[in-house]
Amino acid sequence: xxxxxxxxxxxxxxxxxxxxxxxxNASERSRGRFGSGYGMPAEQSEDFRGALKRLGEMLAxxxxxxxxxxxxxxxxxVLVVIGPRILGQxxxxxxxxxxxxxxIDFTDLHHTLELVAGLYLASWAMSxxxxxxxxxxxxxxxxxxxxxxxxxxxxxxxxxxxRQPRGDLLSRVTNDIDNLAQSLQQTISMMxxxxxxxxxxxxxxxxxSPFMALVAMITVPLSMWLMKxxxxxxxxxxxxxxxxxxxxxAQVEEVFTGHAVVKSFGRQHEVEQxxxxxxxxxxxxxxxxxxxxxxxxxxxxxxxxxQYVLIAVIGGLRISxxxxxxxxxxxxxQYARQFSQPLGQLASxxxxxxxxxxxxxxxxxxxxxxxxxxxxxxxxxxxxxGRVVFDNVAFSYDPDEPLxxxxxxxxxxxxxxxxxxxxxxxxxxxxxxxxxxYEIDSGRITLDGRDTSLIxxxxxxxxxxxxxxxxxxxxxxxxxxxxxxxxxxxxxxILEAARVTYVDRFVRALPDGYxxxxxxxxxxxxxxxxxxxxxxxxFLADPAILILxxxxxxxxxxxxxxxxxxxxxxxxxxxxxxxxxxxxxIRGADTILVMDHGxxxxxxxxxxxxxxxxxxxxxxxxxxxxxxxxxx
Numbered sequence: 001x002x003x004x005x006x007x008x009x010x011x012x013x014x015x016x017x018x019x020x021x022x023x024x025n026a027s028e029r030s031r032g033r034f035g036s037g038y039g040m041p042a043e044q045s046e047d048f049r050g051a052l053k054r055l056g057e058m059l060a061x062x063x064x065x066x067x068x069x070x071x072x073x074x075x076x077x078v079l080v081v082i083g084p085r086i087l088g089q090x091x092x093x094x095x096x097x098x099x100x101x102x103x104i105d106f107t108d109l110h111h112t113l114e115l116v117a118g119l120y121l122a123s124w125a126m127s128x129x130x131x132x133x134x135x136x137x138x139x140x141x142x143x144x145x146x147x148x149x150x151x152x153x154x155x156x157x158x159x160x161x162x163r164q165p166r167g168d169l170l171s172r173v174t175n176d177i178d179n180l181a182q183s184l185q186q187t188i189s190m191m192x193x194x195x196x197x198x199x200x201x202x203x204x205x206x207x208x209s210p211f212m213a214l215v216a217m218i219t220v221p222l223s224m225w226l227m228k229x230x231x232x233x234x235x236x237x238x239x240x241x242x243x244x245x246x247x248x249x250a251q252v253e254e255v256f257t258g259h260a261v262v263k264s265f266g267r268q269h270e271v272e273q274x275x276x277x278x279x280x281x282x283x284x285x286x287x288x289x290x291x292x293x294x295x296x297x298x299x300x301x302x303x304x305x306x307q308y309v310l311i312a313v314i315g316g317l318r319i320s321x322x323x324x325x326x327x328x329x330x331x332x333x334q335y336a337r338q339f340s341q342p343l344g345q346l347a348s349x350x351x352x353x354x355x356x357x358x359x360x361x362x363x364x365x366x367x368x369x370x371x372x373x374x375x376x377x378x379x380x381x382x383x384x385x386g387r388v389v390f391d392n393v394a395f396s397y398d399p400d401e402p403l404x405x406x407x408x409x410x411x412x413x414x415x416x417x418x419x420x421x422x423x424x425x426x427x428x429x430x431x432x433x434x435x436x437x438y439e440i441d442s443g444r445i446t447l448d449g450r451d452t453s454l455i456x457x458x459x460x461x462x463x464x465x466x467x468x469x470x471x472x473x474x475x476x477x478x479x480x481x482x483x484x485x486x487x488x489x490x491x492x493x494i495l496e497a498a499r500v501t502y503v504d505r506f507v508r509a510l511p512d513g514y515x516x517x518x519x520x521x522x523x524x525x526x527x528x529x530x531x532x533x534x535x536x537x538x539f540l541a542d543p544a545i546l547i548l549x550x551x552x553x554x555x556x557x558x559x560x561x562x563x564x565x566x567x568x569x570x571x572x573x574x575x576x577x578x579x580x581x582x583x584x585x586i587r588g589a590d591t592i593l594v595m596d597h598g599x600x601x602x603x604x605x606x607x608x609x610x611x612x613x614x615x616x617x618x619x620x621x622x623x624x625x626x627x628x629x630x631x632x
Contacts, residue, residue, distance in 0.1 A: 090112040139181070388411040468549050501532055594614070
């Protein structure tokens, strides 16, 4: 989304620019002043038009239902607009009867009132029906939008997700979509009804008395000008409101996830201060948006009262002169009220609509993010043997800061390749490139001689089992979490994987066994037990290639020995990549790759590398001597 601070319009005041800056940068404070100045930057106007175009595309599939909504609204408004004119005729019947020897014609009066009642009842039925149809239109559109967001998420590169605060992403796909749905539900019907009512009322007033209709129109230009001022001020505040909502959600999600760390370091006060600051930002932005939005009704009510006074005074004079009847004057007064009411509604709905469009822009920014390149059609891979070759590979997260340069290495089928090196050397990046979580800048990676960039990602990843240092379990039973690696696994296969990885040992001690529910935070089992479960899950997938990224970092020494024995059995006939800081766990690896600053500096067996006296020997000496090593 375009930075709202760029290229402000000439009409934008210092106070307005401050609010626009607040929408673009959560760290800048808007002061909540509501002085002079209005309008929006040209690029924001472009975003607004683009959002309206996207909204039209979203609703394109509902054209038929929207046409029915339009027809019902037109019919309903026509009936409502006709009502005051017929009521005016009823008043004329009464006035005529009062001054007539025959008296009031109650039969004619009853028929007139029954007609009015029928008109209003039919109008209500049509309004009810169009509201029901419109609710379905909007909810189906939001359903499709949520589906698009889910599909988009699966097409985004991992780097995009890594760079975005999770709370802000969640706010875009939940709060912003909900706000858009509520805004459309409130505004579409109301704005359509109000617009048609204005047109209908104007026509009816001119049919009764063109002169009085012109009198009623005197306040319209001023009302429209005021609406423009208020609407122009409200939109940047709504943008700031939803921007700060996303920022606050991101902070809450972050602190809630790491609440144990916050408490252990005694940083509650700092977190509270940061929350108070962000909450204050949201308060000021929301207050500004709601204040500007709330100004519309009083302003329109004031203008409506001026209009009412003008019509009453001038109309009274014309009645006394015999230029207009009492019934027609009554109808004109009712129409004047009907005219000012939809005008105020239009102004109010315009600000609510802007709030929804502001949310749509945030969702659109997510939907417009660059996607990963689609997979090229290819033939299915034969049975994978597991020969992985890095051929002069280069990669960097930032083009200005190269990470991996000219890396070449070979992992033969069935070999265990250990990757060691200082923190930040590129160890995890190396295995991420195998999985195609990121695309390499140059060179190539092959699997059994086939360039992995030509293998569909889903097919490639189905051949690889990965166990990360950071464990992830979802809310469900232990059995469900283990079967996540292979949904088609039988009960026997699940139990066998659990036994081999020693998951079965602690599960049997639980009251509900494999039916034990893991809560959302997965904190009702220990970190080591979670690590064991993720290892069992990967083994159950029976991959041709196994990647273990510090997979035993959270288990005790005795359990680590047991897992090492299990992995020695399960790594047979599999190419395995093991990232480890504890060198004792990879002594038996067929090949050890030593990385430093993205380069492969040493390669060989444990004994060979110790004898070479290089970086690996330094790491080993420091680790087993109980000293620290400082890497540059």
